[in-house]
Every structure is written in structure tokens, then in C-alpha cells.
Amino acid sequence: MTGNQKINNTATIDGQTVKVREGITILEAARKADIYIPTLCHLENLDSYGGCRLCVVTVKHMKGFPTACTTPLEPGMEVMTRTPELQKLRKEILEFTLSEHPFTCLVCKDKMECADFMHSTRKVSTITGCNFCTSNGDCELQDLVETLELTDIKFPISYRGIPPVKDNPFYDLDYNLCILCGRCVRICSEERNSHVLAFVERGNTTIVGTAFNESQKDAGCEFCGACVDVCPTGSISEKMGKWRGIPDRSVETSCVICPVACKMNINTSGGKIVNVGPAPGKRTNPPQLCLRGKFLPVELNHHPSRITTPLIKRDNKWVEISWKEAIAYTAGNLEKYRGTQFGIIASAQDTIEDNYTLQKFARKVMRSNNVDLHSSYAHKELLKHIHQFYSLHPPAGFLEIEKADTLLIIGSDASTSHPLLENRIRKAYNGGRRVIYAGAFPTRTSTFTTNRVLYTPGEETSFLFVLLSALVKKYGSGIPGTVSSQFKKPALQKAQEFAGISGSELEKALSILVKSRNLMIIAGDDLLRHSSPLDIFHCLVNIHFVKSRNHSCNILFPGYEGSLYGGVLSGVHPDYLPGFYSITDDRNIRKWNKNWQTRLSTTRGLSCNEMVNQIQEDGITSLLVMGDIPPHPDLANLKFLVQCNMFRTDLSEFADILLPVTDFLENEGHVLSLDGKLKKVNRAISGQGKSKSIPRVITSLAAVMQESGFSSKPADIFREIRSFIEIPYSNGKNVKSGFQPIRLKPQKKNAAYPIQVMLRHNHFKYRGNRLTDLVPGLHSITDEGVIGLSPSLMRQLKVKEGDQVRICTETGESLSISRPMPELADHSACLFSNGTDSIKLCGGIFPGTSMISARIEKA
Numbered sequence: 100m101t102g103n104q105k106i107n108n109t110a111t112i113d114g115q116t117v118k119v120r121e122g123i124t125i126l127e128a129a130r131k132a133d134i135y136i137p138t139l140c141h142l143e144n145l146d147s148y149g150g151c152r153l154c155v156v157t158v159k160h161m162k163g164f165p166t167a168c169t170t171p172l173e174p175g176m177e178v179m180t181r182t183p184e185l186q187k188l189r190k191e192i193l194e195f196t197l198s199e200h201p202f203t204c205l206v207c208k209d210k211m212e213c214a215d216f217m218h219s220t221r222k223v224s225t226i227t228g229c230n231f232c233t234s235n236g237d238c239e240l241q242d243l244v245e246t247l248e249l250t251d252i253k254f255p256i257s258y259r260g261i262p263p264v265k266d267n268p269f270y271d272l273d274y275n276l277c278i279l280c281g282r283c284v285r286i287c288s289e290e291r292n293s294h295v296l297a298f299v300e301r302g303n304t305t306i307v308g309t310a311f312n313e314s315q316k317d318a319g320c321e322f323c324g325a326c327v328d329v330c331p332t333g334s335i336s337e338k339m340g341k342w343r344g345i346p347d348r349s350v351e352t353s354c355v356i357c358p359v360a361c362k363m364n365i366n367t368s369g370g371k372i373v374n375v376g377p378a379p380g381k382r383t384n385p386p387q388l389c390l391r392g393k394f395l396p397v398e399l400n401h402h403p404s405r406i407t408t409p410l411i412k413r414d415n416k417w418v419e420i421s422w423k424e425a426i427a428y429t430a431g432n433l434e435k436y437r438g439t440q441f442g443i444i445a446s447a448q449d450t451i452e453d454n455y456t457l458q459k460f461a462r463k464v465m466r467s468n469n470v471d472l473h474s475s476y477a478h479k480e481l482l483k484h485i486h487q488f489y490s491l492h493p494p495a496g497f498l499e500i501e502k503a504d505t506l507l508i509i510g511s512d513a514s515t516s517h518p519l520l521e522n523r524i525r526k527a528y529n530g531g532r533r534v535i536y537a538g539a540f541p542t543r544t545s546t547f548t549t550n551r552v553l554y555t556p557g558e559e560t561s562f563l564f565v566l567l568s569a570l571v572k573k574y575g576s577g578i579p580g581t582v583s584s585q586f587k588k589p590a591l592q593k594a595q596e597f598a599g600i601s602g603s604e605l606e607k608a609l610s611i612l613v614k615s616r617n618l619m620i621i622a623g624d625d626l627l628r629h630s631s632p633l634d635i636f637h638c639l640v641n642i643h644f645v646k647s648r649n650h651s652c653n654i655l656f657p658g659y660e661g662s663l664y665g666g667v668l669s670g671v672h673p674d675y676l677p678g679f680y681s682i683t684d685d686r687n688i689r690k691w692n693k694n695w696q697t698r699l700s701t702t703r704g705l706s707c708n709e710m711v712n713q714i715q716e717d718g719i720t721s722l723l724v725m726g727d728i729p730p731h732p733d734l735a736n737l738k739f740l741v742q743c744n745m746f747r748t749d750l751s752e753f754a755d756i757l758l759p760v761t762d763f764l765e766n767e768g769h770v771l772s773l774d775g776k777l778k779k780v781n782r783a784i785s786g787q788g789k790s791k792s793i794p795r796v797i798t799s800l801a802a803v804m805q806e807s808g809f810s811s812k813p814a815d816i817f818r819e820i821r822s823f824i825e826i827p828y829s830n831g832k833n834v835k836s837g838f839q840p841i842r843l844k845p846q847k848k849n850a851a852y853p854i855q856v857m858l859r860h861n862h863f864k865y866r867g868n869r870l871t872d873l874v875p876g877l878h879s880i881t882d883e884g885v886i887g888l889s890p891s892l893m894r895q896l897k898v899k900e901g902d903q904v905r906i907c908t909e910t911g912e913s914l915s916i917s918r919p920m921p922e923l924a925d926h927s928a929c930l931f932s933n934g935t936d937s938i939k940l941c942g943g944i945f946p947g948t949s950m951i952s953a954r955i956e957k958a
Contacts, residue, residue, distance in 0.1 A: 108174030113181065119174050126154055126167035129180065136180050137189060137243055139196070139331055140280045141168045143383050145289050150281050152192050153243070156180050164188060190247050196278050197240070198254040199303065200332070204229035205244045206251055226273055226333060227258075233341040234333035237379060240278070261306070267315065268876025269338060269394045270327050274306045276334040283307055283326035283335065291387070292525035292547070295320045316880050321518060324393035328376045329383065339397045340373040349378040350783035354392040355448045355763045356865060358658045358773035359519045361388050365764055365783035372397045372764070372784060389518035391863070398874045399865060400764050400787065405745050407788020410757040417747070417757070422789060422799075429756055430803035432739045433465065436721035439702055442469030442710040445725045446866040448661035450768025450780055451669045451826070452816040453793040455677060456809065457725065458670035460797045463697045464806045468682055468704030469719065471673055472666050473728060473867045474659050475706055477947030478632045479674055482667045485656055486679050488640060489827075494775045495619060495653035501527045503619035503653070505611055506534045510559060511623025514543035516862055517657050517773070520621070533615070535608050537562060539857060540929070541922045550608050554598040556855045556927050557846040557950050559626055561597035563638035564843055568594070569609040570645045578645070582838045590843065597845045617651040624659045624860070628949040630846075637839035644838055657773045659860055665771030668827065669820065673704025678824030694823055695808055708943035724750065725793070726866025728944045729935045743796060746868055758796055761786040762865075767813040775827050852908060852952040854892070856928045869934045882931040887920030888955070889927050896957050903958040906930065908951055911939035914958055928955060
């Protein structure tokens with residue numbers, strides 16, 4: 100209900116006068132007036148269902164007992180919610196509901212004393228009573244029994260005896276506790292638009308399951324956990340934290356794993372995380388997260404392999420030491436490597452304050468501009484161009500996605516990279532919006548589109564050139580002749596030939612784009628990691644320039660993991676100071692010398708790949724790595740390596756000292772979301788063991804190295820940042836808008852490596868740590884380490900699903916498991932990275948491109 104809706108009149112509920120607003124139901128009006136009406140099937144933000152019948156009420160001059168959740172409130176209505184007749188009817192309804200649910204404990208006269216005297220083990224494989232249930236104390240059935248004063252059930256117990264399902268990686272299913280309220284089915288279909296769950300079987304054998312008894316993964320489950328959040332009983336329960344009891348504290352924070360930066364509640368009990376989800380007593384507030392936000396933070400925070408004490412390597416063995424000794428040892432060694440021989444590789448999944456502190460340490464203390472993010476773009480200037488574009492045209496918010504009449508999605512499989520962004524796309528599609536998907540092959544995202552255009556892998560520039568030419572032709576008046584001349588028929592035919600686009604689908608998409616009056620372009624990160632990213636960026640900006648002259652047009656660059664844009668804005672970039680100020684500009688150097696009371700180096704820095712590839716006596720000799728990076732063999736040649744992480748990894752084999760750091764649930768700060776919103780990260784739990792935040796570690800190192808001007812308090816750091824730069828958009832003044840040059844050229848062919856292999860980013864990482872190494876069961880629902888092959892390649896190589904193949908490139912070779920992908924174009928492949936194959940196949944710790952040329956052989 101919006102605040103500007105017209106108030107028509109009033110009605111009464113239990114004698115209390117309430118305002119009648121257009122479209123409001125009796126239940127909604129009662130809740131606004133703090134009048135309790137029991138429900139079991141109702142969920143906020145979903146269409147009314149009326150399945151449980153517990154919200155029945157009486158309305159004067161209306162026959163029967165209408166359900167409050169489906170009956171609109173009308174002016175003059177007199178509604179009663181708690182008459183003896185209603186209470187009796189509700190009791191009978193609840194008795195029927197409980198007849199197939201273990202109810203003995205619910206109506207036991209000694210239940211209040213039971214918990215005081217029952218000290219035996221609660222953990223059981225089959226739940227037969229409240230004290231054995233993980234939802235004991237947070238069960239809506241318990242609340243209803245108390246509210247309706249139900250003390251006995253006249254129906255015999257009908258226990259189904261269905262074996263609990265425990266093969267799911269994140270939650271357990273016990274259908275014996277299910278009351279068939281339908282919440283999980285409806286949240287899955289109506290809110291998440293996944294349509295995985297349904298009622299199966301009939302009568303008293305009905306259960307919630309998947310069609311044809313498929314596994315949840317095969318049925319398309321994305322493991323978002325929405326069904327877990329809304330379940331009113333213990334039928335669906337999380338594996339982690341399920342026995343930690345009822346939360347005694349709930350803290351709202353922001354997720355840092357992907358750029359959506361979803362709002363999330365961290366529910367804790369006794370200093371331990373119980374779960375991530377709605378606050379106690381709520382079911383859908385805040386809205387559900389994705390797999391990575393819902394389940395993985397808890398797994399990582401309380402992981403048994405987590406390092407919580409500083410470790411130093413002595414005689415090739417890790418030995419625990421105190422923080423005082425660790426800081427002294429680290430600072431003493433770093434003193435030897437001040438200057439361009441030192442570098443920091445940071446993470447986009449840390450806060451703006453953390454990354455600002457790291458780059459300030461590199462530049463002020465270590466006198467080096469060698470500072471970069473794990474997942475930075477190969478084209479160093481690309482983010483500066485995006486920053487300048489956003490300074491003139493701020494990114495649209497999530498609500499604008501559903502308001503646009505047309506969406507153009509290109510280079511993105513948001514179902515994997517940004518599931519909550521995908522959720523908005525699905526809602527737009529279901530709302531009747533025109534959604535165009537463009538890509539090298541179909542994805543889960545493309546199933547929620549009205550039009551689909553497939554182009555030759557690697558020919559994104561050619562495809563965008565074709566779109567742009569149609570728009571220039573339509574809106575050509577006023578566009579300089581030097582611009583329109585680029586789109587003459589020969590150039591257009593060449594672009595269409597390069598792109599290999601189907602004529603009919605292209606014409607339909609072009610017609611929709613031309614007619615659109617409110618266009619939203621979602622440009623996935625695979626586009627920007629193309630071999631010609633600036634040409635692609637210019638194409639997109641030009642489409643925006645042409646289209647926005649007459650109609651509304653927005654571009655959203657979602658990016659990959661964490662706050663990549665926020666990290667560079669805070670200064671983690673080899674060429675830019677905070678705020679995208681170039682280090683080669685003398686005025687900028689003077690400004691930041693004054694800001695930090697120092698003398699900064701003007702030598703251009705190295706990217707993360709360049710740092711690792713230039714490890715040598717006269718190059719990089721010392722690194723500080725935040726989190727984890729693939730174990731490049733050249734790391735063995737470093738003289739000193741500091742790893743700040745939560746876990747020991749393969750990188751640790753090369754490290755000299757391992758400093759345990761807190762995760763984002765234990766930190767304070769800010770991140771910048773993909774739609775340009777500054778999101779607050781709040782500390783939900785104390786740091787595990789002796790772990791310290793990044794600012795505390797860096798401040799201690801700086802103090803020992805006789806450097807001042809550092810703070811360990813996030814609030815102080817943020818004030819400092821804000822005093823120097825604007826957030827989110829700074830240094831964008833005097834940026835000119837106009838048509839940008841485009842170079843149209845086909846992909847280079849390499850006879851020795853004839854197969855185009857598309858690289859799919861591994862989104863299951865935190866600070867570079869591979870989550871499949873840390874979270875049991877995650878392997879079962881990811882395709883990590885798999886290469887999808889087109890049908891023609893499968894036949895040519897004479898391989899079948901599960902066979903091992905060897906992928907060869909100019910820089911090395913790697914083994915992978917084959918899987919047929921019928922949706923791929925002939926002689927193309929798609930590699931789902933395991934996070935380490937980039938070293939062998941691309942020659943770096945992070946692939947600089949989204950596609951490589953390779954030769955594939957049967958192993």
C-alpha cells in the first residue's frame with residue numbers, strides 16, 4: 100500500500116475504527132491496527148491464498164465466515180475477529196491441521212515444565228515432539244496452540260513415517276512435520292520465480308516435492324533458502340546453527356559477496372551465529388538472499404579450519420605466535436622492501452574503509468603504487484571510463500528494472516552471478532515487460548526473456564555495432580555526419596557477418612529497441628573482460644547517447660564479486676589514487692601529499708597479474724595478499740610474503756607469516772552496490788579467537804614502522820575518505836558526453852588453437868578463497884572444474900559425459916571433465932573455472948579475458 104493512495108472511508112474491526120484504503124484486505128488493515136488474526140499460509144508481499152482458513156472472521160450482513168486475507172475491506176464494514184464461534188471454528192481447523200503432525204508435546208499439560216527437567220540429548224534423527232525439534236520456541240504452531248488455548252485434539256495421531264531427507268547440502272527436510280501450508284511452494288514460484296517446489300501425490304499422501312521426483316538441483320533449485328525462511332514448522336531446517344537455540348540478538352548488515360549488497364539479518368545466540376535470514380518472529384523481512392548470502396557466511400565464520408591466531412613458518416612448519424611478535428616480525432621484514440619491489444593484492448569483498456587503509460599503507464608507508472584487486476579488469480582504464488559515465492548518468496536502482504518497458508541483457512548469466520538482480524529481471528518478464536537476451540549461448544537468464552539473439556562467441560562488438568547502426572538510422576537527425584558515416588551498408592554487412600546473427604531474431608530485437616521509450620541495458624562483466632573492452636564500452640555508451648536523446652535509457656554494469664568499483668574508488672588501483680585521481684598528474688600528487696603528510700611515488704604501479712609475473716630480483720620481491728590467490732609457481736621466488744586470511748590455503752605454502760583477519764560479519768564499514776548505493780556493513784558478531792580487522796593490523800604495522808596518520812576505527816577512516824573525495828561519484832566534473840569512436844574488427848583465428856573457449860567466472864569465492872574447498876556439499880551443486888562442449892566437439896573428440904579432456908593454450912595446459920552443452924555453437928566450449936586453471940591457461944592469477952583460443956584433446 101503506498102502512502103498517496105486515497106483514503107475512501109472507515110470501517111471497524113473489533114469495535115476499533117480503521118481507515119479503508121483501496122485494495123486493502125481485512126487482514127492487512129487489522130495488522131496495521133495491531134489487531135491479531137491468526138494465519139499459517141499468509142506471507143507478506145505475496146498474493147493472498149486463503150488456504151489454511153485460520154483467518155476466518157465474521158462481517159455484519161455477510162454470510163458465512165470469509166477469510167480475512169482474501170476479503171477486501173470496504174467502507175462501513177463491521178468486522179469481528181475473536182467471537183466464541185470463531186475461536187471454536189479455528190480450534191477445529193487447527194485440530195485437523197495437527198492430525199498429521201506430531202502434536203503430543205503441543206497439547207501436553209506438563210509442557211511448560213518439560214524444558215526445565217529434560218536434559219537429555221535433543222539431537223535426534225527423527226523428530227517426534229517439540230523438545231526434539233529445531234524450531235522449538237520459534238514455531239508458529241506453538242504460538243497458535245497457545246493463542247487458541249488448544250488443550251486436546253480429538254483426532255488420533257497419524258504419523259506418516261516418512262524418512263527425513265538429509266542429502267541436501269544446506270538444509271534437511273522432514274515431511275512428517277509439514278502441514279501443507281503452501282508457503283514454500285508459493286515463495287518459490289511467486290517471489291523467486293523458480294517453480295521448483297509443488298504439491299505432489301494426493302489426499303493424505305500429499306507432500307511438497309519436485310515434479311517427477313527429480314533432485315532439487317535437476318529441478319532447477321538455486322538453493323536460495325527462501326523455503327527455509329518461510330516454513331512455520333521445523334519441516335525445513337538449516338544444517339548449520341539448527342541446534343544453537345532461539346536467537347537472542349539480530350543485527351542488520353549488508354552482504355559483500357556480490358555487488359548487489361543485499362540487506363541481511365544475522366541472528367545470533369550466545370555470540371554464535373544461528374542463521375542468516377529474517378529477524379526472529381519475521382518470515383520475509385528482509386527479502387530472501389541467494390545461496391552465497393544465505394548459507395555461506397555462517398559456514399565460513401564458524402569453520403573448523405579457520406585460523407584465529409597468527410602463524411609463523413619455522414623450519415617449514417607453522418607455529419603459533421602472539422600478535423606483538425607477529426607485528427614486529429612482519430614490520431621488520433617489510434622495512435627491507437620499501438619501494439617498487441613491494442605490492443599489495445587486495446579483495447573487492449572488503450569494505451571501502453579496509454581497502455582505503457591498505458592502499459594508503461602501500462603508498463605512504465611502503466612508497467609503492469603496486470596495489471590492485473584480485474578481480475581487477477585487464478584494461479586498467481576501464482573503470483575510470485565507467486566512473487566518468489556514472490558521474491553524468493548515475494546507475495538506475497533495482498526498482499527501475501521493473502519500471503523499464505524494455506530490458507536488454509547482454510553478456511550476463513545473472514542467475515549465477517547476481518541472483519537477486521536476476522529476480523528483478525524475472526519479475527519484469529512476468530510483469531509483461533519486453534526482455535531481450537543477447538549472448539553466445541542460452542543461459543538460465545535467457546529463459547525469462549521475450550526475445551533471444553545469439554551471436555558468434557567473441558563477437559560482442561560486432562553485435563552491438565549492428566544494434567547501434569539501427570538506432571542511428573532511426574534517430575539520425577542531429578547526429579554529425581562523421582558519426583553516421585561509420586554505419587554505411589558495407590560496414591553493417593561486415594558486422595552482421597562477423598556476429599553470425601539470425602536475421603529474424605535480430606529484426607524483432609531491433610524493432611523492440613527502436614520502439615522502447617524506457618530502455619534498461621544490463622551489461623554483464625563478461626562483456627567488459629572481452630579482448631576489446633573499450634570498444635564494447637564505447638558501443639554501449641553510444642547506444643545510450645543515441646537512445647537518450649529522445650527517450651529514457653539507463654545502463655547498469657553489475658560487475659563481478661564484491662564492491663570492485665568501490666575498491667578502486669577507495670584507491671586500490673595501480674594508476675589511481677582515491678577518487679580516480681591519476682598518479683601521473685602533479686596536482687593530484689601535491690594534493691595527496693598534503694592530505695597524508697607524505698611524499699608519494701609517481702611511478703606507475705603494477706596490476707595483480709603484473710606483480711606476480713614480475714617476481715624477480717629487480718622486480719617484485721615482497722607481497723602482502725589479502726585472502727587467497729591461485730598458487731602461481733613464481734611466488735616461491737619472493738623474499739617475503741604476508742598472507743592475511745581466515746584459512747591456510749595453497750598460497751600459504753609460499754607465505755612466511757599468516758595473519759588471521761576478521762570477516763565482514765565481524766567488521767564495520769561501507770560497500771558500494773552495483774546501483775551506486777552506499778550500503779552499511781555492521782558488526783554482527785565479535786571476531787573469532789584472536790582475529791583482527793584489516794585496519795587494526797595495518798595501523799599496528801604502521802606504528803612499528805614509525806608512520807602516523809592511520810586509524811583502526813572504521814568511522815574515523817570513513818570520515819577521512821569523505822573529507823578528501825565524494826562517494827560514490829567523485830572527480831567526474833567536466834566530463835564530456837558524446838559519441839565515442841569504435842573499431843570494428845573480427846576475432847583473430849589461431850590455427851594451432853582453433854576452439855573458442857568461453858571462461859565462466861567462479862562466483863563461489865570469498866576473498867579469493869575457493870568456497871568449494873571449504874563448504875561440504877557445495878561441489879554437488881556447482882559445475883566447477885567442468886568444460887561444456889558443443890555436440891560437434893563431443894563427436895570430433897569422441898568423448899562422452901564425464902571423460903577427462905586436456906585443454907591446451909599458448910601458455911600451458913589443464914585437465915577438465917567434459918560435459919555436453921547442446922546450446923553451444925559448433926566448435927566452441929565453455930569452461931567453468933576451478934580458480935587455478937587461469938595460471939596454466941592464461942598465464943596469470945586472474946584471467947584477463949572472458950574467452951581464450953585453445954586446442955582440446957581427449958586425455
